[in-house]
Structure formats: structure tokens, C-alpha cells
Amino acid sequence: MNVWLAIIGMALLTLAIRASFLVLGRRWVFPPWLARALHYVPVAVLSALVVPMALAPGGSIALSWQNSYLIGTVCAGALAWYSGRTLPALLASFALFGVLRYFA
Amino acid sequence: MPETRSVMSSVRHGFAGARDTVPMLVGAAPFGLIFGALATTSHLTPAQTLAMSLLVFAGSSQFIAVGLFAAGSTLPVLWLTTLVVNLRHALYSATLLPYARDWPLRWRLPLAFWLTDETFAVVEHRLRSGAVAGGAAYWFGSSLAMYGNWLLWTLLGIMVGQGIPGIAGWGLDFAMLATFTAIVAPQLKTRPALAAALVAGTVALWLRALPYQGGLMLGACAGIATGMLLDGKRQEAA
Secondary structure: OOHHHHHHHHHHHHHHHHHOOHHHHHHOOOOHHHHHHHOOHHHHHHHHHHHHHHHOOOOOOOOOOOOHHHHHHHHHHHHHHHHOOHHHHHHHHHHHHHHHHHHO | OHHHHHHHHHHHHHHHHHHHOHHHHHHHHHHHHHHHHHHHHOOOOHHHHHHHHHHOOOHHHHHHHHHHHHOOOOHHHHHHHHHHHOOHHHHHHHHHHHHHOOOOHHHHHHHHHOOOHHHHHHHHHHHHOOOOOOHHHHHHHHHHHHHHHHHHHHHHHHHHHOOOOOHHHOOOOHHHHHHHHHHHHHHOOOHHHHHHHHHHHHHHHHOOOOHHHHHHHHHHHHHHHHHHHHHHHHHHHO
16 A cells, blocks of 8 residues: 555545535534534543543453553543643543553 | 734734643643554654654544554555544534634634644633634644644654554553543533533443444434433523
């Protein structure tokens, strides 16, 4: 496979997706129900990304104290939820994850 | 001089965007490092690895591409996978359009190129909270911070990759997981948002074995539908 051709194709596709709606500008107005749906995009997409990674890091569900991805994720989420501050929550969860991995 | 003042305010909004993106930089850094290390120790030259970060600028699809190169995949499969894996960005593009519709195309197009998960989360949060003035500059600042950070860490990964065997097994992918979680968690304070997250996560977990991240897209759609449904009920009750 031609790697350079592959990269250029990937670049064009990715830009096309990201620009898909943004290029429309004033030519398109969302109906109100759709605008309301888009309100939930960040929460829904990020949750769909995060939950399988945390609960099933190796592909099968691992609900245990040995799953450092799960414990670390709960830590990051709880701290961010409680304090509303992202960076300290992240750093604390990194530290916890590192410790868990070290002793696992 | 009003023009100087508007330039100054754009610069200020740009810096604010970059500053609010700092936590995301921390989360993306290890990811970029592993990408650089992994890509150059498998099938890509350093120039190709850097070009991918420079031109594609989409972490998860870059990783998958490295895997597909290693597996000897074909071009159509690689491109189809890129399309599907990045499809969630179309939702981002649609979500931000109402704020950006009056900006000139010469801004909207480059800002679209830089529309990563992280920049979307930061910019959407800001615009939704009503701080619409200076939105384009804010988005630009967040973009430049993410872009520079991604290129820097890709480059470092290329340089250290060969020197540190087994770096891919360090669990550095946790950084991205933690970042996304820390973005979502504070948003779960209303009932429709909480329900949307629970449904999206459950469906994605349940369907995680579907190819091409089908579980991700179906989970996201189920979550959006749930949020919308409860939101509608709440508005009727009010």
C-alpha cells in the first residue's frame, strides 16, 4: 500500500467530515428539535467513548479492583464532578493509575 | 483606534482558548508520544509519521491506520475505516454550526480542520455558556495549542520510540480516557444529561465488538435520543 497516498486520502476524508456542516454557513438552519438533540452530543459521544475503555480495557468486561483503568477513570470523573476543575482531577488520576499499575 | 482594540481583544480571546485547553494538552501528550513511537517502530518512516500528525490530525484514526498498515490492509479499507472512525466529528461540525454560521468561510474551513474531540469540548462549553463574542479567536487559540502539542509529542515519540522498547505497553492510553472523563463528569448535573451518558455508555459497552466503532456511533445516537426525550418531557412539565 502506498503510504503517502494513504495519508493524503485520510487527511482529505477527515477534513471533509469536520467541515461537513461548518461549510454550510447561513445556507442551513437547524429545525428546533435537531438543535435540541445536538445539545446532547458532547455528553453522549464522550460517554460512548469512555465507558467501554474503562470497563473493558482488554475487550472483555473487567469489574474488579485489578482494573486500574476503571479505578483511575472513576477517580478522574469523581474529582472533576466534585471540584469542576479538570487539570487537578487529571493529575490525581494519573498518579493513582501509575501507583495501581506499579503494584499490579 | 477601534481596529487595534479589536485585534487586541482577538489576541486575548485566543489566549483564553489556549489556556482553557491546557488540561486537554496534558491528556493528549502521552497519546502523541505513543503514536510517534509506535508508527516509526512499525511501518512508517519518520517523515510519514510526522506528516500524518500534520495533515490528518485525528488521534484515534492515526492509531488505527498504523495497525492497518502493519496488518497489510488495502487502501479502500483504510479510507473506509478513517471515514467511520471520524464520523463523530460530523456531529461536532453540526453542533458548532449555529454559532459559526456568520463567520467567513476562510475562518470556518481552517477551524474545521482543527476540530478535535478536545477543542470541540472546550469551545462548545464556552459558546454554550453564552460567551459568544470572540468565539472564532477562542477556537483558533484552542486549535493552535492542540495542534502544536500534538506535533511536538509526535516528534518526541519519533525520537524516543526506538530507544524505549515496550513503551506501547505502559498504559499511556489511560491519559486520553481520563481526559474525556474529566470533561464529561461536570456536565452530568442535569437529569437528561445523566441519562444520556448512561444510555450512551451502556449501549457502547454492549455493542463494543461491532466493527468500525459501530458501537460508539449507535451508543452516541441512543444517548442523544434519550437526552432529547427527557428534555422534551421536562419542557412540557415546566
